[in-house]
Amino acid sequence: MGRYHGRSTTVLKPRSTHEVSQILKWCNQRRIGVVPQGGNTGLVGGSVPVNNEIILSLANLNNVRSFDPVSGILVADAGCILQSLTDYVAPHNHIMPVDLGAKGRHSHSCQIGGNVATNAGGLRLLRYGSLHGTVLGLEVVLPDGTILDQLTTLRKDNTGYDLKQLFIGAEGTLGVITAVSILTPPAPQASNNVVLALPSFDNVLPLYQTVKRQLSEILSAFEFIDRTAYDLAVKHGQGRALTEEDVEGAECFVLIETSGGRREHDEEKLNDLLESLLTAEKPLVNTGVLAQSPSQFSSLWALREGVTEAVSKEGKPYKYDISIPLSTFQSVVDGTREHLRSKGLLHDKAVKYVIGYGHVGDGNLHLNIIADSYLPEIEAALEPYIYEVVASHRGSISAEHGIGAMKTHALHYSKSPVAIELMKKIKHVLDPNGIMNPGKVLE
């Protein structure tokens, strides 16, 4: 990202849980801060030291411990790269329940431990739920070196407090995750996707309802891209564009993916849906395109997934990853643009674009403000403005990217004083010396 630069002098790469335990014990006794680092792909500066903490890289903890092809339960070291786990379970006809834009194409690929530590959401959340559900067990080294072995492979286990949940999304502030037990779903036998062009954002919600009803169990993604985001993706060569005719008059686009067990069945359902959409008395969509091949399937996904890359090519982005009611997606994007305009900041040399895209299915909007360069005036105009808007909708200021170092000051917009106080108490119980990832999540 280039926004966070560490000043650490030491990186440790332990090869076993035992070594992690010894490192933490030693650091805890000497009050030395430790930053766990996975693939370093996080978007909020969580894996970068704020001072001269030691970096504890999980990269060498990278073995699969076990996989049961019947239950689909995978137990793997935290440093396993998500893509390599995907490849590992693929021959057994399973897939990982998480899939992020951060995998594969990027040289520093994210690790399963990092995914759990950030409670990463991603493209499959709509279908397979969050990691709070799919993670069955964790092995965690606590800041004093104690190993908390909760690496069970049970789907049901109601025996007291579910401690592992605390570490999912804790961003390395409570302990180091060394291994993960996770439920992998069977690989879908057939997938398809369509991109629909909508005349107005107002149609997104009724469309979502219709699509959910008609596709039911085969719906696996429902993604939203506003017109500006689409245009930028096309401009920066992310996926083959639709024809001029197809995009004419479109205010936004929706990408729908289906995955299921039988191609004919899924195609029939999808075709019925598309036909009813096109022949409706008041059509919700202008038109759309349906992938005819795996390469077109990837190309359509690239229009959505490539927005992130297009944004970085276009300028300096301010990224907000927020949860707000679906019905407010467009008004929040437009409102932000108007707000910047009223401050005289919407022009070539300041903010170039304000765009919205994201996971409609999860109520998660990526609001990006693309500037010519990072300017204090822009930042002052955006914050706390956006956080206040989010709070007014009782939304979340960080839907899936976490708090890290970037958003600690804004935590109170989404968490009540009572909740923050309790979080601090928990932190103190587990990490009384405050060595675990200092300056992250909590101030």
Add this chain to the structure above:
Amino acid sequence: MRPSAIRLLNILVPVKRAVDYAVKIRVNPQQTGIDANVKHSMNPFDEIAVEEAVRLREKLSAKVKSITALTIGPAKSADTLRTALAMGADSGVHVEIPESSSSPEPLAVAKTIRAIIERKNKDAKSEEDKVDLVILGKQAIDDDLGVTGQMLAGLLGWSQATFASKVEIDTDKKEALVVREIDGGAEEIKCRLPLVVTTDLRLNEPRYASLPNIMKAKKKPVEKLTPVDLGLDYTPQLETLRVAEPPKRVGGGKVATVDELLAKLKDAGFEAVKA
């Protein structure tokens, strides 16, 4: 030569159902071919051919009288034909072969295309119904043989413009200007219709099939034929002895020091250049 008064174009586009290029190819255990139980789609060069035909119509409008897509293949090839229809072809011809038989060799394919053209031209009520342009892929990405277009032109005695990266047609003059990809550059040629064009990658970027066009495609006519209907015999003239995967690449190793690297290079028989 045909009388020159007629200035309408009838385009035939042969399309092949091939293993999709995003799919990882695996040789079957018997080593007789590849595992065909994977995703198939239209051969990418044929997609470009369909796109070019549709673009010609967009440019020349009513002067393009018809675009016919033709496929030879098992029942599932009907999907490929539908895709061509959804992209803008008007009608389809499906020469169906059993699921179990291997795909016909280039000469058989070329003879099939010729037979279809002859049939169409025989049925033609007037000159303006005759096929005068065939656009096909320069090769299919499954067998990479890359000779069908040339054989077809030979069989028909038509002009051929292979590896096209640009096609312009003057229907009045019954002429085409084609830019061909050649080693180290481009070659511009002028040829007379009727003409066989084979497409290269840079010719165009094919469009997605839009939903309204997919719906319309369902109602477009598709004629079904068999090789026997056309008096053709697909018995292969080539025998496949064995299909094998290329040898696995052995991974590199890491060395800890420059000295170790030098020692290893020496072991492998590399000598330093004397200054």
